[in-house]
Amino acid sequence: MQALRRVFALNQNASWTRTVLATQQKSCLLSSSSILDIGIGLSAEKRQIQELALTFTQNEVAPHMQKWDAEHIFPVEMFTKTAALGFGAIYCKEEHGGSGLSRLDASLIFEAIATGCVTSSAYLSIHNMCAWMIDSTGTEEQRAKWLPQLAPMSRLASYCLTEPGSGSDAAALKTTAKSDGNYYVLNGSKAFISGAGATDLYLVMCRTGADGPKGISCVMVEKDTPGLSFGKIERKLGWNAQPTREVVFENCRVPKSNRLGPEGSGFGLAMRGLNGGRVNIASCSLGAAHASLLAAREYMTVRKQFGKQLAEFQALQFQLAEMAAQLVSSRLLVRQAAQSLDSGDPGAPAVCALAKLHATEQCFDVCNRALQLFGGYGYLLDFPVQQYLRDSRVNCILEGTNQVMRMLVARDIIGRLGDA
């Protein structure tokens, strides 16, 4: 509705760049292609949820995408609006304010929002992952305390696993949590934490026991706890609409009642969280590729060279066709992974890894090709494809590098080496 008002009040900009951008903003997501139908294969009910997320994105997210990136703004107000629609705890139970929906619904929502800002959708998915970890593993007290704050996003959460010395080798983490009466005393640091400094609750994987995964527990640390501090805000290639910082613990005392699940269960919980996280981040890549492909298609009907529209050159048509194959195959695989999580399929983690591997790589390539199709204009910051490209690049790295995804997929195919 607000978009309609903008249409009626649209100013007349003379510059050609602005004309292309203005048309793109309005109509580039309204493809009449069946291949590129973002609701492909979905029921009317799922389409309705997707429609809500897309409309919200067009009105409240997409118009600000460029500004948030340029000025490094973490759009907390926008997140509050998403939470009002029920996007803050999508797959948490309704009891304490969750929306009680499925991983597939979540995937549709993150994909839709990512068409308007990959970074914001990614943070929203991280927040959802943390809320779910509390919802699925927390005690009644922990759930009753935290979910009513996390679901409306009046408090925001961050997930802390990676350390300067342990990324892919996550189980080698060194942050210790030494027992002291009813408290743990945390010492160590976490790296590359999304939202750090701007969020209120940190889910920290730390060592309460011996080396290896079985010595790790998950402890919730609140923002102003003494001994909790943050490093400088990292300067990044993308994801500028979100602060990324080191999180430092120096004799940080945390009540034992903040531990999620029993001691030694933290690594398993972290990995279970990541299964969904991988579907979610792959969904963000889908949104970036979708928007980039449609933007390129639109541009190709406007730009003319050698007396013809770019869209009339077969070589470029073939580019679009290949990009469509990359996007749609990724989309179907990601949704399948979401459904396997929803149905409790024991093979779900491997499907999630495969979906993350395939979608993040293919969708990054789609964005890259789209940028090429824009020619020189693709390189200008005024045009959105470069932002989709920069923002989706890190999806191949975080939530488990695509190299780790290859390990997981291979293990599923041939079994663990040494197993009978």
Added chain:
Amino acid sequence: KYIHIINKADMAASKGLKILVGCKRVIDYAVKVRVKPDRSGVVTEGVKHSMNPFDEIAVEEAVRMKEKKLAGEAVAISVGPPQSQETLRTALAMGIDRAIHVEIPLAQLEKLQPIHVSKLLAKVCESEKPDLVILGKQAIDDDCNQTGQMLAALLDWPQATFASKIEPSQDSKQLRVTREVDGGLETIDVSVPAVVTSDLRLNEPRYATLPNIMKAKKKPLAKMSPDQLGVDLQPRQEVISVEDPPVRKAGAKVESVEDLVGKLREKGLVK
């Protein structure tokens, strides 16, 4: 001077007004509409459709009146193809209580005119007996701006079109409607039952929320046919052709007011 306190309870009676809201499924406002090669109409297949924006405003107003306890029940109605059910689901997700779908067979869809729609709505009003019908002032596909007015005439009900505000009247026995007219704003009191059509500034529609979308699945959606309602859909008009508007030609810039007047005289636009 005395201060008159509006007693909302008068207007509400014990149950509140019953509102019927019309929704039309139209091509989404942001789509680049293309004329069919045979010039018989515009391309609709595979094209994104959504609820007519003025109808969204009408739905929002009905829901707000419920929230203010001025209305007790809000019913949405759509006359259109099977896909109009999606439009009705959106209305239900915004807070409407139940929906009615008058399904029009595809063959008759393209020839459907406001006169037919208003007759169908009038028939439904006979059985539903609403106190207030709110329609969008016009649909953004045909821009007819006729259905509300025709419906009021068929029912012999008062009409308040282009509403930018709806509230109880001073004595709470009528509705006070502010209308956007060429000369500015006109405020009138209408007795109920009445037909009101919504204009752009009446309100800003809400988004549905996920919980409301889920709740809407359980709300009743009844189907009816034009035959059941006894309305003849024989077209009164024949569309001869649909064409693109002429391509916009380049203009010219002038340096001064004298030049402008000179140019206007040249073109015979000014004596």
